[in-house]
Amino acid sequence: MRVVAYAASLLLMLTLSDAALTSRILNRLTDGSNYLTTQELWFNQSLDHFSPYDHRQFAQRYYEYLDHFLPPDGPIFLKICGESACNGISNDYINVLAKKFGAAVVSLEHRYYGKSSPFKSLATVNLKYLSSKQALFDLAVFRQYYQDSLNAKLNKSNVENPWFVFGVSYPGALSAWFRLKFPHLTCGSLASSAVVLAVYNFTEFDQQIGESAGPECKAALQEVNSLVEQRLATDGKALKTLFGAAELKIDADFMYFLADAAVIAFQYGNPDILCSPLVQAKNNGEDLVDAYAAYVKDYYLGSFGVSVQTYNQQHLKNTVLNGDSSDRLWWFQVCTEVAYFQVAPSNDSVRSSKVDTRYHLDLCKNVFGEGIYPDVDGTNIYYGGKKIAGSKIVFANGSQDPWRHASKQTSSTDMPSYTVTCHNCGHGTDLRGCPQAPLVPEGDAKNCSSPDAVHKVRQQIIEHIDLWLSQCQSLARSSM
Ligand SMILES: *[C@@H]1O[C@H](CO)[C@@H](O)[C@H](O)[C@H]1NC(C)=O
Ligand SMILES: *[C@@H]1O[C@H](CO)[C@@H](O)[C@H](O)[C@H]1NC(C)=O
Ligand SMILES: *[C@@H]1O[C@H](CO)[C@@H](O)[C@H](O)[C@H]1NC(C)=O
Numbered sequence: 227m228r229v230v231a232y233a234a235s236l237l238l239m240l241t242l243s244d245a246a247l248t249s250r251i252l253n254r255l256t257d258g259s260n261y262l263t264t265q266e267l268w269f270n271q272s273l274d275h276f277s278p279y280d281h282r283q284f285a286q287r288y289y290e291y292l293d294h295f296l297p298p299d300g301p302i303f304l305k306i307c308g309e310s311a312c313n314g315i316s317n318d319y320i321n322v323l324a325k326k327f328g329a330a331v332v333s334l335e336h337r338y339y340g341k342s343s344p345f346k347s348l349a350t351v352n353l354k355y356l357s358s359k360q361a362l363f364d365l366a367v368f369r370q371y372y373q374d375s376l377n378a379k380l381n382k383s384n385v386e387n388p389w390f391v392f393g394v395s396y397p398g399a400l401s402a403w404f405r406l407k408f409p410h411l412t413c414g415s416l417a418s419s420a421v422v423l424a425v426y427n428f429t430e431f432d433q434q435i436g437e438s439a440g441p442e443c444k445a446a447l448q449e450v451n452s453l454v455e456q457r458l459a460t461d462g463k464a465l466k467t468l469f470g471a472a473e474l475k476i477d478a479d480f481m482y483f484l485a486d487a488a489v490i491a492f493q494y495g496n497p498d499i500l501c502s503p504l505v506q507a508k509n510n511g512e513d514l515v516d517a518y519a520a521y522v523k524d525y526y527l528g529s530f531g532v533s534v535q536t537y538n539q540q541h542l543k544n545t546v547l548n549g550d551s552s553d554r555l556w557w558f559q560v561c562t563e564v565a566y567f568q569v570a571p572s573n574d575s576v577r578s579s580k581v582d583t584r585y586h587l588d589l590c591k592n593v594f595g596e597g598i599y600p601d602v603d604g605t606n607i608y609y610g611g612k613k614i615a616g617s618k619i620v621f622a623n624g625s626q627d628p629w630r631h632a633s634k635q636t637s638s639t640d641m642p643s644y645t646v647t648c649h650n651c652g653h654g655t656d657l658r659g660c661p662q663a664p665l666v667p668e669g670d671a672k673n674c675s676s677p678d679a680v681h682k683v684r685q686q687i688i689e690h691i692d693l694w695l696s697q698c699q700s701l702a703r704s705s706m
């Protein structure tokens with residue numbers, strides 16, 4: 227079995243392009259060329275950590291960056307990759323932290339994504355080992371493997387470097403959960419915009435979009451919506467063509483696409499690109515639908531680089547592993563574990579009311595088959611949701627980011643939480659600066675509307691890393 231799985235993954239390495247644009251909602255950022263390294267390394271991972279008799283393995287991709295590492299005792303920063311191909315270690319603020327602490331940076335691709343898929347076919351039956359629980363165990367096994375190989379390289383035995391885990395978004399949740407489940411394997415965790423709460427009807431998401439937009443822009447977006455809904459009823463085909471989205475046959479897919487196009491402006495720190503032309507068009511009495519279509523085509527499909535097929539359920543049903551598989555894979559995690567269904571609130575929503583709970587459940591069933599729905603309660607029982615009982619985890623959120631309502635926003639001594647507040651502070655601003663598309667090298671905060679707000683939170687983060695690393699090191703010394 228092992229050999230079969232192996233042959234399959236070797237084949238994949240040859241056929242996969244790394245063109246994957248990430249999933250439909252969370253980390254849809256392209257990192258461009260801002261990588262510290264893209265040199266691939268591989269190791270053998272167990273397919274099923276929870277079976278006593280299944281010993282199959284698959285090849286998992288990882289990266290290491292040692293330029294700042296102070297051997298032999300420097301810390302090791304594990305940067306967790308998530309719901310998209312992990313094509314290298316991107317150059318964000320972690321690089322600055324690595325320099326400061328003399329740390330090695332290593333990064334493991336999430337199972338199934340990119341080149342780390344155990345299977346060539348992504349049929350639903352083959353996705354049963356795709357879960358955050360398996361992914362956390364992958365990280366634990368990798369952490370042990372890397373420590374052992376480093377020890378071999380440095381000719382030392384039974385000595386552990388101090389580890390610290392990092393992640394943004396879903397990987398931010400994994401970062402918090404890793405410290406929760408494997409506290410002996412890391413000195414602490416940075417959980418940036420960490421979506422630790424699985425949410426079934428995520429109405430706060432849409433409400434935050436309205437708040438982040440402000441009254442004028444929100445009203446314009448709502449007007450766009452009602453105009454679009456009218457035109458959808460009379461001449462849907464021409465309307466979809468106007469947005470370059472004629473391929474979206476299901477109306478609610480189209481409405482979700484239009485909602486997401488607005489979300490991305492706030493989530494990734496570019497609110498004015500959306501709101502300025504829209505408010506201006508409204509003040510000038512121009513056609514708002516045309517103005518919105520121009521934004522969607524120029525920015526969302528253009529410079530931001532999203533592909534319309536991401537919203538096409540026909541595409542999501544494709545089980546052939548290729549560069550665009552992340553969409554299907556992330557939806558599987560959404561439809562089984564975490565939901566985060568971004569539904570319209572019953573009153574005053576920004577998005578269309580067509581994007582409701584039924585829409586999401588139908589999508590899950592259509593794409594993955596009967597019986598696939600998210601066990602949100604199970605996920606929150608397992609990890610604790612916002613009541614996560616961890617320690618030495620820093621949470622950081624961006625004030626304009628709709629995802630922050632699935633994160634931990636209340637602070638305690640052992641799990642401090644910070645909100646970076648500014649006009650364009652979004653998802654992962656603490657590590658990526660503003661705006662985040664394209665990613666600025668080292669997460670430069672110069673273009674955040676309040677660089678100072680970012681600096682203050684970063685200072686807190688540094689102090690916690692410093693403290694927890696030193697506590698870890700003194701513990702290691704005393705146990706020797
Ligand atoms: C992984 O397993 C394969 C097949 O058993 C083997 O050929 C390869 O050497 C292993 N790679 C590593 C890094 O251990
Ligand atoms: C590694 O340690 C062993 C035992 O102390 C020693 O004999 C050997 O020369 C060392 N090798 C290197 C490469 O330092
Ligand atoms: C989610 O919303 C739907 C539709 O409004 C409602 O029927 C359902 O009870 C809600 N479920 C939860 C868990 O809030």
Ligand SMILES: *[C@@H]1O[C@H](CO)[C@@H](O)[C@H](O)[C@H]1NC(C)=O
Pocket residue numbers: 573574
């Ligand atoms: C609906 O939203 C509007 C605007 O936010 C608010 O004034 C109104 O009270 C809300 N109505 C209900 C029933 O919640």
Ligand SMILES: *[C@@H]1O[C@H](CO)[C@@H](O)[C@H](O)[C@H]1NC(C)=O
Pocket residue numbers: 660661666670672673
């Ligand atoms: C900040 O914005 C200016 C003007 O748009 C741009 O030229 C510059 O490259 C940006 N700098 C960073 C670090 O993003």
Ligand SMILES: CC(=O)N[C@H]1CO[C@H](CO)[C@@H](O)[C@@H]1O
Pocket residue numbers: 635636637643644645
């Ligand atoms: C710790 C912290 O800053 N928490 C704030 C995060 O944002 C929420 C609003 O969603 C505030 O209520 C919290 O005070």
